Amino acid sequence: MNYPESTGGGEHSAEKILHTIFENSNEGLLVIGKSGVIQQVNTTLAATLKTSPSKIVGRQLTEVCKHNGLRKLITVLKNGIPEFGKIDSIDGRSFLADYIPITNNKQIQGALAKIIFLNPERETEYGNSDGVSKRKRHSRAGSTVVYTVDNIIGNSPQLVDLKETLLKVAPRNSNVLVTGESGTGKELFAQAVHAASLRRSGPFIKINCAAIPDTLLESEFFGYEEGTFTGGKKGGKVGKLELANGGTVFLDEIGDISFSLQAKLLRFIQEKEIQKLGAGEAKVSDVRVVAATNVNLEHLVKYKKFREDLYYRLNVVNLCIPPLRERKEDIRELMHCFLDKYNRLFGLRVTALDSQVEALFKRYSWPGNVRELENTIERAFNVIEGNIIYKEHLPSHIASLLDGEISGAVEETLHRENGLSLPLSDGQTLNEIVNQTEKLVILQALKNSKGNKAKAAKLLGISRPGLYKKLVKYNLA
Ligand SMILES: Nc1ncnc2c1ncn2[C@@H]1O[C@H](COP(=O)(O)OP(=O)(O)OP(=O)(O)O)[C@@H](O)[C@H]1O
Numbered sequence: 001m002n003y004p005e006s007t008g009g010g011e012h013s014a015e016k017i018l019h020t021i022f023e024n025s026n027e028g029l030l031v032i033g034k035s036g037v038i039q040q041v042n043t044t045l046a047a048t049l050k051t052s053p054s055k056i057v058g059r060q061l062t063e064v065c066k067h068n069g070l071r072k073l074i075t076v077l078k079n080g081i082p083e084f085g086k087i088d089s090i091d092g093r094s095f096l097a098d099y100i101p102i103t104n105n106k107q108i109q110g111a112l113a114k115i116i117f118l119n120p121e122r123e124t125e126y127g128n129s130d131g132v133s134k135r136k137r138h139s140r141a142g143s144t145v146v147y148t149v150d151n152i153i154g155n156s157p158q159l160v161d162l163k164e165t166l167l168k169v170a171p172r173n174s175n176v177l178v179t180g181e182s183g184t185g186k187e188l189f190a191q192a193v194h195a196a197s198l199r200r201s202g203p204f205i206k207i208n209c210a211a212i213p214d215t216l217l218e219s220e221f222f223g224y225e226e227g228t229f230t231g232g233k234k235g236g237k238v239g240k241l242e243l244a245n246g247g248t249v250f251l252d253e254i255g256d257i258s259f260s261l262q263a264k265l266l267r268f269i270q271e272k273e274i275q276k277l278g279a280g281e282a283k284v285s286d287v288r289v290v291a292a293t294n295v296n297l298e299h300l301v302k303y304k305k306f307r308e309d310l311y312y313r314l315n316v317v318n319l320c321i322p323p324l325r326e327r328k329e330d331i332r333e334l335m336h337c338f339l340d341k342y343n344r345l346f347g348l349r350v351t352a353l354d355s356q357v358e359a360l361f362k363r364y365s366w367p368g369n370v371r372e373l374e375n376t377i378e379r380a381f382n383v384i385e386g387n388i389i390y391k392e393h394l395p396s397h398i399a400s401l402l403d404g405e406i407s408g409a410v411e412e413t414l415h416r417e418n419g420l421s422l423p424l425s426d427g428q429t430l431n432e433i434v435n436q437t438e439k440l441v442i443l444q445a446l447k448n449s450k451g452n453k454a455k456a457a458k459l460l461g462i463s464r465p466g467l468y469k470k471l472v473k474y475n476l477a
């Protein structure tokens with residue numbers, strides 16, 4: 001950026017102040033003039049475009065930003081309507097942008113783009129030889145987050161919506177409540193909120209409220225002064241809410257904290273003050289709270305087990321992660337991601353899942369959600385010999401389901417239907433008889449093909465989706 005020398009305004013001329021703000025901002029800033037020429041850009045933003053301000057000032061924005069979202073600034077320049085909180089990317093790095101027209105006497109003179117990068121040091125690797133270390137983000141306080149939003153796998157509409165909401169709310173500092181069944185990825189989301197927030201270089205401190213006995217939890221939260229307890233540590237203990245100053249505290253299993261601790265936590269959230277046990281003076285700690293639970297907090301509130309006021313304070317933004325069975329579209333991508341991860345970890349080259357197993361994965365209800373899917377794949381890697389995961393590599397409770405769903409169901413129905421002899425009873429319409437015959441023939445084809453649907457469809461001379469429709473019709477899917 002090229003600023004003319006101050007014209008007599010002295011040390012604190014508005015221009016110098018503006019220049020300092022512009023250059024030292026954590027946000028990327030770019031200004032274009034009426035004709036779309038870049039007039040000013042700070043180093044933060046230029047660096048992202050892999051250039052320096054002096055190389056792009058004076059050039060057309062459309063020419064410099066051929067392939068990224070910043071071109072939206074031209075639209076704002078043309079229509080004069082500001083756009084806030086837009087999520088876009090440059091070279092795969094997500095950013096949150098405000099595009100604002102600059103006017104003078106109601107005439108548009110130019111436009112300003114303000115962008116915040118959500119993952120400053122991009123980390124797209126998912127899994128590696130030690131599982132996490134390469135992906136760890138070391139913060140000033142030494143605490144780490146492993147995951148960013150890029151590590152959240154899944155493109156189902158529900159997950160895409162959630163990721164968008166996450167990116168929108170992360171920079172805004174409000175408390176977040178992450179809910180979802182066990183294994184849906186609550187901790188992953190909590191970390192991603194921190195990584196996409198402006199606090200990302202501050203600490204991320206986790207407290208597992210269910211793992212620590214209630215009597216110790218208060219000192220875990222607030223710390224204590226030396227001499228408060230017999231057997232307490234020399235020098236006392238710094239509480240996690242104090243350690244998290246400038247960052248995020250992740251309160252996992254928040255539904256498990258006692259009523260009395262709930263009151264203290266509420267006070268902390270309202271006042272931002274920490275009262276160490278045994279200490280006189282309170283200290284201020286600037287912490288964002290991200291809490292998670294797999295219990296229904298509204299029920300706890302209803303039955304007076306959880307304070308309503310605290311619930312509302314925590315639940316400013318709710319990220320509710322649906323169970324895997326409600327977003328089966330994500331299974332395939334997750335599967336491949338875990339294959340890659342465990343291939344690296346085990347030094348193997350497992351390329352795929354057998355089609356029967358893959359189909360079963362899509363039907364299975366995954367009560368343990370993504371964690372169960374990952375564990376199932378990891379288990380298979382421990383017993384596999386070739387390159388494909390077959391039924392025999394699955395845990396027995398899942399593998400037996402495969403037997404049950406195909407040959408078992410077929411056998412049983414055939415038995416019940418008394419083989420292929422057609423009972424022609426009074427009152428049956430032709431349609432019913434045709435349906436019954438069709439069902440029996442399908443069952444026979446499945447039996448002959450040992451449950452392989454592609455083969456059964458071939459035997460019947462129909463397409464696989466056609467067969468699937470009929471299986472659904474006859475409750476055989
Ligand atoms: N969308 C996802 N993409 C990639 N990995 C995921 C995803 N969701 C969950 N996982 C993985 O599944 C495992 C369980 O996730 P996590 O620990 O975040 O679940 P949780 O909801 O906190 O479970 P719990 O309630 O049991 O504590 C982790 O290894 C996590 O990395």
Ligand SMILES: [Mg+2]
Binds near residue numbers: 186187252
């Ligand atoms: Mg968890």
